[in-house]
Amino acid sequence: MTHDHDLELRPTPAQTEAALNPPPGRTGGDLVVETLAGLGATTVFGLPGQHALGMFDALRRSDLRYVGLRVENNAGFAADAYGRITGEAAPLLLSTGPGALTSLAALQEARAASAPVLAIASQVPTAGLGGGRHGYLHELPDQAASFRGVVKSVHTVRAQSQIPSAIAEAWKSALTAPHGPVWVEIPQDVLSAVTALPVVTAADATPEDLPPRPELTAVAADLLSRAERPAILAGGGAVRADASGKLRQLAERLQAPVVTTFGGKGAFPWNHPLSLQSWLEDRHTTDFLEDADVLLVVGSGLGELSSNYHTFRPRGRVIQIEADLGKLEANHPALGIHADARLALQALLETVSPREDATAPERVRELLSRVGERLAAQELTLEQGLLSSIRAALPAGAPSFWDMTILSYWAWSAFDPRRPNTMHSAQGAGGLGYAFPAAIGAAVADPTRPVLAVSGDGGALYSVAELATARQHDMNVTWLIVDDGGYGILREYMTDAFGETTATELTRPDFVALAESFGVPGVRTTPETLEQDLTKALASPGPAVVVLPALLRMFAPTHLEG
Secondary structure (H helix, E strand, C coil): CCCHHHHHHCCCHHHHHHHHCCCCCCEHHHHHHHHHHHHCCCEEEECCCHHHHHHHHHHCCCCCEEEECCCHHHHHHHHHHHHHHHCCCEEEEECCCHHHHCCHHHHHHHHHHCCCEEEEEEECCHHHCCCCCCCCCCCCCCCCHHHHCCCCCEEECCCHHHHHHHHHHHHHHHHCCCCCCEEEEEEHHHHHCECCCCCCCCCCCCCCCCCCCHHHHHHHHHHHHHCCCEEEEECHHHHHCCCHHHHHHHHHHHCCCEEECCCCCCCCCCCCCCEEECCCCCHHHHHHHHHCCEEEEECCCCCCCCCCCCCCCCCCEEEEEECCHHHCCCCCCCEEEECCHHHHHHHHHHHCCCCCCCCHHHHHHHHHHHHHHHHHCCCCHHHHHHHHHHHHHCCCCCCEEECCCHHHHHHHHHCCCCCCCCEEECCCCCCCCCHHHHHHHHHHHCCCCCEEEEEEHHHHHHHCCHHHHHHHHCCCEEEEEEECCECHHHHHHHHHHHCCCCCCECCCCCHHHHHHHCCCCEEECCCCCHHHHHHHHHHCCCCEEEEEECCCCCCCCCCCCC
């Protein structure tokens, strides 16, 4: 008897010919790129190095598009953004030792934000593995040890026959909820040696679903149906699971107000009658969530930023849906449901009973009014006006990427992303230099839309080399640099804590002239002309830099009150 899966496994005549008569000159590097293509990859990011040349040489014999950045960490940020925008695993090709280690900060951000990045690095020759000190260039006693605490999984290859399976296993790991970065390392001699293995024509690495346990969703549905003051906190897991539609349906059925975390921006419509927006760094919002008799947390670990710096103290029942098992009940006791957000919300929609609550929209309006009154008392019209100008200039579907700078801290709470999966920042791990290289990755993922990057002058200097990348590939990326002559947010923190600053002031370049030296048009703007200048830059093809000299302030924190 012939089964359907037998037919699927039976090679085609073309595959049989390729297996019996592989083209000459192939190496271990060809097995890498053939496996990536077989898994569905179309684009790779990276930076070549001596031990990795076998992989990079194989790229010219493949149909994969290579986007090379100037710094490995920036290449990691670009791959991170590509993974966030597409939902696909983003291959990142790196060399050994310093090249590999330089990517660590980017991989930490990808892990914190659950971005699927498939990092493939070279290693010293096979004879140098195992911790012996042979004196190879870039040698480390245990290179993989540097990554085990950062990525989801580590895979070390020692023979060419292991390459397809190791990469497929890593690919599956990266795309199984929760998404995240993975690490594969292959010795130099394995990559560069000629191979007699057949061409890799396909690879099976389908990620596993993570459905909720039905007895848990039944209890959750009962709690929500009987709640008097239900509320929902939606995090990045709701965005990554493409669950915004189901989230809205559930909120409307329950008449439950929704607040999104900074990583969950766009998971719920900003101006919906039930939208509490993203004012998590506000005591009024914290009080509202504490007052809920049932709080549904979807795709958030209730970490530092999502809990108003751990001041959140729920008085009601908490239901937590989370794909990352380590985050489940990590901060608060809850009915923990280990599941993909989309599958769990679907289960709740099938079992929850509708609620009637005419007071919910009014309670939302009252809260947002209180937030507005608090801000109005602080005379922060400059900062609010800048966000309004950016929102007006940025097309509705265009993605934006924000560095760790004061304007970004404002945007976490106050910026309307308009659509899911369009606003991203480095708030997962909190490193500098994310915005511009990440915007490059997004432009690669979708070249039909302009992309905005927002940095301070300090963060901009981390990634200024990528102006060359943007120019080389004619990326539609506009970079807004808010130039305040230092690390602005650290300046505020130190002044508040110690009364004076140390090491926060910077000598910086003329960013307009610097951009123009790369062949990238630059313009110096003002708060009054920002909307016009950004609109023009975003509408023009290719990269552009807009520099805004401005000294901004943060709104007063509320987590220190009382």
